[in-house]
Amino acid sequence: MAPADVARELHDMPANRRAEVAKALDDDKLADALEELPEEEQVSLISALDTERAADVLEEMDPDDAADLIRDLPEDVAEQLLDRMEPDEASDVRMLLNYAEFSAGGMMTPEPIILAADATVANALALARAEEVTPALASMVFVCRPPLDTPSGRYIGAAHLQRLLREPPSTLVSTMLDTNLEPLSPQSPLAEVSRYFATYNLVVAPVVDDQQHLVGAVTVDDLVDHMLPDDWRGDQMDELAPEQVNNG
Amino acid sequence: MAPADVARELHDMPANRRAEVAKALDDDKLADALEELPEEEQVSLISALDTERAADVLEEMDPDDAADLIRDLPEDVAEQLLDRMEPDEASDVRMLLNYAEFSAGGMMTPEPIILAADATVANALALARAEEVTPALASMVFVCRPPLDTPSGRYIGAAHLQRLLREPPSTLVSTMLDTNLEPLSPQSPLAEVSRYFATYNLVVAPVVDDQQHLVGAVTVDDLVDHMLPDDWRGDQMDELAPEQVNNG
Incomplete structure (x- = not known):
């Protein structure tokens, strides 16, 4: 079940x-x-x-x-x-x-996929396909200077899983970073995080503090959870017209 | 740019x-x-x-x-x-x-990744890594009886890209379908679609009509677009407290 x-x-x-x-x-x-x-x-x-x-x-x-x-x-x-x-x-x-519930820091997971600068596409795919990784988290990998743990690794950049699939297994992930992607700050409020996801059509996004440490990643399912009313599993939302849900 | x-x-x-x-x-x-x-x-x-x-x-x-x-x-x-x-x-x-703007049918894209029942993991990955496919759409492939086009293909099931990465390239995609995944109906209203994504932690979901035709797929970025106020690129949402955004 x-x-x-x-x-x-x-x-x-x-x-x-x-x-x-x-x-x-x-x-x-x-x-x-x-x-x-x-x-x-x-x-x-x-x-x-x-x-x-x-x-x-x-x-x-x-x-x-x-x-x-x-x-x-x-x-x-x-x-x-x-x-x-x-x-x-x-x-x-x-x-x-330490972070407000409705901030990037409060919504993020501290366990995204993190690789060293010398990791290859093969290394990245081996981590991404692990059963305990959700599809959203698997869609992007992050490159850091050691230690390769949040919240102490220094953020270098992010690469899309889909992009990695286009390259031979021996290619370095660090040559395929998305240079357009600005990380979120852990203090970014819900409104800013939603705009960010809608603008960049993302599934997961890096959260980096002001000392350039990767502290976690927000996935879009966590964002949707936080955008919905707290009792969204009840029937309350069925009573609302789409405009109300949309313009809330 | x-x-x-x-x-x-x-x-x-x-x-x-x-x-x-x-x-x-x-x-x-x-x-x-x-x-x-x-x-x-x-x-x-x-x-x-x-x-x-x-x-x-x-x-x-x-x-x-x-x-x-x-x-x-x-x-x-x-x-x-x-x-x-x-x-x-x-x-x-x-x-x-034909569908209301704030329904699954009105939000969906008619061009998800569609495969025949005899397609292999290698076939699926070749389509998923194409540059014009967004990361969200690439995260799931759909299996149909021919014709392999929306809105006339008969829906058989869906498989997660991440799941496909765990199998040899010659494995049939149809042996790896997610049997827990109920498709959305094109008439499903926004509130139901948001609950569905939050419940199943999905990134993309199949939309199937009552004759079992795959008519399209809703991606979570389209959902977030529709959950946000229409002028979300303005500064209006910054003025709202998180509770207002959350409980809208």
């Missing part, structure tokens, strides 16, 4: 039954489903688990979704959960919590 | 100067820039050209953008332009004009 369908099933259950089913799911299945639920249901589900289990589930979520959920919890609960999470996962989430 | 930047230059010019520059641009350069301008400026620019030239420029535009522009012209002018366009291009645009 796809995560969206598991989420739909959970959404349609009475709250007590929902907590029972959540407890019975694997950590990663529950994490995937949580990402698709309205925020208030995420909060009530996570609060129904004991701290250890809740921390395990948060570790399995995309860091940007985990950060959005943690933002909605009481401060002491949030701090307890972050303390129980693996240090690596917790530090990704803590970094995202 | 990127189309978005040409559009920005045109946008910042006085109207009479703008018409002069438009006349001096190549058909395809002007078409690309038009796609990035607010609709009222598109209308005034197209109206400043003679019918022959205007028809040539419309032919170079993405059919969905051309349809959106034609919708805003007086009916007799629209009919004249459609008559002067190449029959193939005109019929794509006429088909799109």
Whole structure:
């Protein structure tokens, strides 16, 4: 069953039954489903688990979704959960919590595809085709000076997956960077990020701080999530005329 | 200069100067820039050209953008332009004009990547890497029974480019279809289309009519265009708080 369908099933259950089913799911299945639920249901589900289990589930979520959920919890609960999470996962989430929810920094994922300056097309394709990478994230690779991790790698540029497919496997990715592409700043507000995606017809975009560090990447599905009303899985939007949705 | 930047230059010019520059641009350069301008400026620019030239420029535009522009012209002018366009291009645009602007049919492109049931991964990659295909359209290929054209091919299914990259070149695409993916209907309203993209984290989605014909594909950049206010290239959205943009 796809995560969206598991989420739909959970959404349609009475709250007590929902907590029972959540407890019975694997950590990663529950994490995937949580990402698709309205925020208030995420909060009530996570609060129904004991701290250890809740921390395990948060570790399995995309860091940007985990950060959005943690933002909605009481401060002491949030701090307890972050303390129980693996240090690596917790530090990704803590970094995202530094940015406003509706900014590029608050929407981004800290785990885009990052390559060194001497990486080849073959190296890039090997990372892009990995099953755990989403189609949106796979559509662009980023080149950095080491360390090849956010938020400390120095950003050099970005190359489109589709462009890489036109070249022999031994070609250097750094010779195929898109020179027209300005990175987003982590402080860029939602309105600027939406205009940016619409202007450049992008699927994913680099987020670079003022010291030229690549801090993450915003994917267009995260952008659409943030452009929609919070309860978009309900029926509220069906009641709106297209003009209202469009001119909101 | 990127189309978005040409559009920005045109946008910042006085109207009479703008018409002069438009006349001096190549058909395809002007078409690309038009796609990035607010609709009222598109209308005034197209109206400043003679019918022959205007028809040539419309032919170079993405059919969905051309349809959106034609919708805003007086009916007799629209009919004249459609008559002067190449029959193939005109019929794509006429088909799109049958659907409401804020529906899947009105937003879709009629030219996604379409393959026959016996196509291989190598066939699919050869089409996906073509320079004129956008990164979003390249991220998914559609399998149809012949004819392999919208709106008459019978839809069989869709496969993710990223998935294809995991298989040997001789594998049949039809063995790698995403069975979880329900197609959109051309009548699906904007609210439903946005929920669909947010739920499935998609970049492009098939649009199939009730006779199982693939009529086109909606890409997420077209969706973002339609979710934004019409004058999103102006500064209006900067004035809005994130909550207003988000809850519109």
